[in-house]
Amino acid sequence: MGDRWLLRGAEVITCEPGQEDLPRGDVLVEDGLIVALAPELRVDDCRVVDLRGKLVMPGLIDTHRHTWQTPLRALGADWTVMDYLAAVRVKLAPAFRPEDLHAANLAGALEALDAGITTLVDYSHCMQSPEHADAALAALEEARIRALFAYGYAAGPGDSPALPTHASRLQEARRLRRTRLASDDGLVRLGVALTEMQVPWEQSRAELHSARELGVPITAHCSAWPVSGPSEVQRMADEGLLGPDLLFVHCTWSSDEDLARIAGSGGSLAVTPESELQMGMGFPITGRALRRGVRTTLGCDVVSSNGGDLFTAMRLALQVERGRTNERVGLPRELELKAARVLQMVTLEAAQALGLGHVTGSLRPGKQADLVVLSADALNLTPLNRARDAVVLQAHAGNVESVMVRGRWVKLQGALVDVDVASVRRRVVAARDAVLARVGGAAALLAERGELDRHWDTGSGGVTKDA
Numbered sequence: 001m002g003d004r005w006l007l008r009g010a011e012v013i014t015c016e017p018g019q020e021d022l023p024r025g026d027v028l029v030e031d032g033l034i035v036a037l038a039p040e041l042r043v044d045d046c047r048v049v050d051l052r053g054k055l056v057m058p059g060l061i062d063t064h065r066h067t068w069q070t071p072l073r074a075l076g077a078d079w080t081v082m083d084y085l086a087a088v089r090v091k092l093a094p095a096f097r098p099e100d101l102h103a104a105n106l107a108g109a110l111e112a113l114d115a116g117i118t119t120l121v122d123y124s125h126c127m128q129s130p131e132h133a134d135a136a137l138a139a140l141e142e143a144r145i146r147a148l149f150a151y152g153y154a155a156g157p158g159d160s161p162a163l164p165t166h167a168s169r170l171q172e173a174r175r176l177r178r179t180r181l182a183s184d185d186g187l188v189r190l191g192v193a194l195t196e197m198q199v200p201w202e203q204s205r206a207e208l209h210s211a212r213e214l215g216v217p218i219t220a221h222c223s224a225w226p227v228s229g230p231s232e233v234q235r236m237a238d239e240g241l242l243g244p245d246l247l248f249v250h251c252t253w254s255s256d257e258d259l260a261r262i263a264g265s266g267g268s269l270a271v272t273p274e275s276e277l278q279m280g281m282g283f284p285i286t287g288r289a290l291r292r293g294v295r296t297t298l299g300c301d302v303v304s305s306n307g308g309d310l311f312t313a314m315r316l317a318l319q320v321e322r323g324r325t326n327e328r329v330g331l332p333r334e335l336e337l338k339a340a341r342v343l344q345m346v347t348l349e350a351a352q353a354l355g356l357g358h359v360t361g362s363l364r365p366g367k368q369a370d371l372v373v374l375s376a377d378a379l380n381l382t383p384l385n386r387a388r389d390a391v392v393l394q395a396h397a398g399n400v401e402s403v404m405v406r407g408r409w410v411k412l413q414g415a416l417v418d419v420d421v422a423s424v425r426r427r428v429v430a431a432r433d434a435v436l437a438r439v440g441g442a443a444a445l446l447a448e449r450g451e452l453d454r455h456w457d458t459g460s461g462g463v464t465k466d467a
């Protein structure tokens, strides 16, 4: 690295408890780290960026995204969760080849960076061979995003000659830990994504034990629909398998007891408001989870159906929660969930959920410089009153002017740095064409939805499968 940057004169949102926001401040970045933050710094021998009229804040953190689905953008705009599972998980996933996955992850990670997301949890459950994993991982590294590459243990619907057994899939994650992702100091770290718990519990237990042997964070879709019998959280609690390394996703049907169990174990939750609202997973449980003390974060989930930026996710999470509360209490005396709290959910609290609270998620000296410059001088942010609240309720991805990851500009003054965008675009379009051609075209995606029941048991507790 060796770069030294002085970011001069912006309004600074820190998201760090005890570190006040600055109406006008300077940020000094050196060798990838924030080394000073003050109303005015006198520094020589550095490159200066004049940010008067702009807003500087921590990079956003998306804690749940299936980046591999980028070529499927908006195909599922009108899909329920059952349509999604039938089309994407049963039909489309097996049609991805390693080169498609590379194009998808590269375009998806760059899309995230472009929208101010500096850290991504890539829930990568399209792992049909070692080459698929290598391609997906290489693309994240190429994009220079900070990421948890959550290796998906889930098997596809058909035979996978390269990974024929559950044991071989566990072994794959071990291979990555032994080789390319042996270190936790790189921008991309290894995590694992559990198979959905419609598989026998013994398999889930084996995945948990294997992940713990690797010493990597674990993420898992959880309680997105009601199930009969003990929940996944309860099963884990019964066997002492909960822990702060677990990031549960959705939990829209989790009981208060399960939320208390997650909170008590130090685990975290990723709410994905847009996909949950669309697909019939129930209402996002943001408020209930926060009241139970669960560390709660936000994710975009699937651009195969919905948007890929966290400004939208923040706004939806906040206003849906307010709407639900208001419906219950009538005219409220006060809005319980505050906008500024939601900003913490996509910054510092998300970093803590990934075990990265000491690395990223807020702006303070000593942390790595993952930050975003917003055009506070744009009409939709002018005049800038209550900066944190304006970011949550009024900013959009188009306001992201510049993005820095670990002290390096990945987007500067509106353009991704050292990225051939035309080539990225060509490759992801080619991936879309190739994948759709292999399944007989977009019109054929839902033709065999009945096949779904052979692969997923969504239980009998209240899911209307033909909805």
Ligand SMILES: [Zn+2]
Residues within 6 Å of the ligand: 064, 066, 123, 221, 249, 301
């Ligand atoms: Zn998901």
